[in-house]
Amino acid sequence: MKRSFDLKAFALENIPLIGLIVLMAAVSLYSPNFLSVDNLLNILRQTSINAIIAMGMTFVILTAGIDLSVGSILAFAGAVCASMIAADTPLMVALLTTLVIGGALGAASGTIVAYFGVQAFIATLVGMTMVRGLVLVYTDGRPISTGNFDVANSFYEVGGGYVAGIPIPVIIAGFVFLICWYVLNNTRIGRYVYAIGGNEQVAQLAGVNVARVKVIVYAISGALAALAGIILTARLESAQPTAGLAYELDAIAAVVLGGTSLAGGRGRITGTLIGALIIGVLNNALNIMDVSSYYQMIAKGAVILLAVVLDGRSKTTSK
């Protein structure tokens, strides 16, 4: 059976993408500069950190969970990484150690959720608070400089460098996207993630090791938050104790904008990428238009609300 192209179905399926295109078209009318290569690369680079966190968040939300601890893990990972760089640790060792620490912190939240039956919101709220405290203890509330060793210079490349004209953070985000897409769509664990969010009891009775998958999912989220922390620290050339404050909210917004259901079991990683881009484009456009940062937050909130309402409506009417 050959299916003819159904424009309406395609539109309903891809509301986030259409939203992004409409938004970009509208901004480009206002400011021709917006579509310049430089500005677009700029948007991509600014988006990459949120996109990376949001992709980890997608895994968690697909299992019907939530991860509020990503901002704190980002800050802690950044601080640990900065101090390792300052101590002349080989770059790869420092990066891998940081990722492992992020993954372990995430796995700790995951363990509390999966094995102690604490609700994800509470477990990761506790994680968020405690890890932020850990950051303040570790940094003593002051920024950590990355030092003057040679390794620091190669470290800065991670945040500020380019390969073939493309910012390295964008390339990293692109890789993360490809891996996440593959895992969610083509592997057993990806299927299990959707199944658990769809109906945990069904998954359990079908022989899925639900608890283990949950731990893995939070570990992924933690590790990706740590990766974002590395990029941010490399970009700023120092680790800030207040880094990543409220980043979890932007990440959740990107996931929801991308059409993933907070109830779990339904959503796509492509949507999350688009959601992150919508937020990035919006930030950039509001700057270009010289909107004061106070009004920017109001505008951002309004756009997210609009997008989610539209998406929700399309889903109920298409049934």
Next chain:
Amino acid sequence: MTALLELHAVDKAFGAVRVLRGVDFTVEPGRVVALAGENGAGKSTLMKIITGIYRRDAGSMLYRGQDMQFTTARQSMDAGIAMIHQELNLLPALSVGENIFLGREPVDRTGRIQWSEIDREARYWLAQLKQDIDPRTETGRLSIAQQQMVEIARALSMNAEVIIMDEPTDSLTDVETKILFDVVGQLKADGKGLVFISHRLGEIFQMCDDVAILRDGNMVHQGPVAEIDEDTLIRHMVGRELSDQYPFVPAKPSDVRLKVENLVAKGVRKMSFEARAGEVVGFAGLVGAGRTELGKAIYGANPVRSGRVEIDGVEMQLRSPRDGVLAGIGYVTEDRKLEGLIQSHGLRRNMSLTGLFRFTGRSGHIDKRAEREEITEYINAFSIKTHGIDAIVSQLSGGNQQKVSIAKSLVPQPRILILDEPTRGVDVGAKREIYTLINELKAQGLCILLMSSDMPELLGISDRILVMSNGLLTGSFDRDEADQETIMRCTVAGLTEGTVE
């Protein structure tokens, strides 16, 4: 005598699909009318038109002689039409009394809820149903059967003139069903009109006065029950002869596949039995006898406290459903919606969930082509009616969902298949398809444990029948020596010996 409710030439279409075509339907005071028909015949749609959830496209509805068009369920309820839904519509966190009066709590002038009145009224209606339930109990703590009784109490407390019951006995035990029938008799005597929807044909003949039969949106028959027999009823429902509802193929005796010795688990006090490859062992018992719990314990979903489980002579220690799957056990739950299928996901994802390892290597990469081929094979072999491999499960009929559920447990290629109420909520035609399927699986050498509360079904397709009561084995019969009465006696035999914790 004038009719209480009279529908004439009612049409309803969803898009291009005509669900009801010129349907006439009458509810008379003091009579129970059974509404029969296969899944998808239009029964639910008709009821939803009566209760104002849907609007009819054409036709008329007279309620107590007046032309009516309800636009919300609330309007029909206020007018005196109550519906008892098949799926429980109770809020588990609220008390029984709060549920009974939800949305119409008695209040005084300041808006304060009159708890004492709720309490008194709820107690009264529960007593009518011979239920000793404290109205202040949290509803979620009650058994499913008790919750069904609360639902019925709610409908009664509305003092409705017309009461529609959609599969009310599905989750009730025989004792409770009898109570319900008594209550229905009383309501009849009070001049209420009742509509009774059930897949259990026996109940239609037992308690209904009239029967109305829907097929493909047409009302093919309405008349007194006394003037129709079961065969005619089924013929009207399916539109063809159903030669034999229980096609039975004798088992070929084979080796013992499953050996259970002194098994103790939640709800199971002590069970020992054997089951052979290529036979269907039926489990009879009342609701709560421990059959579901036994199945779950064997599968690994409930912890085994003591005793042995042997498969093909090897002792098994199954601590999770995952262990059960890997040991070669397929499990089909009685609760399709909550435990069986992910309702919002497609066929493919549901069907391959349990046996996903068959399409993946060590890396976890899914061979999607192999998966698609196998799933398609099952869809064809089980004649699952769907418009595609990724069709959302919740949009399939009950029978098709059940087939998906069975296929799902077969994908891992089990040696033992545990079927818990495999035909619950499934129409007559699909039931027969499932029986044929069970026979085929038996012929392939599967060892099948069949838990069912449908006695004719159990007698019809089992090679042997074991009876459980109160967590104990109280009877064991070969196919030839089993009859309904003897089994019934065994189902209550264990009740005197204390209770399961």
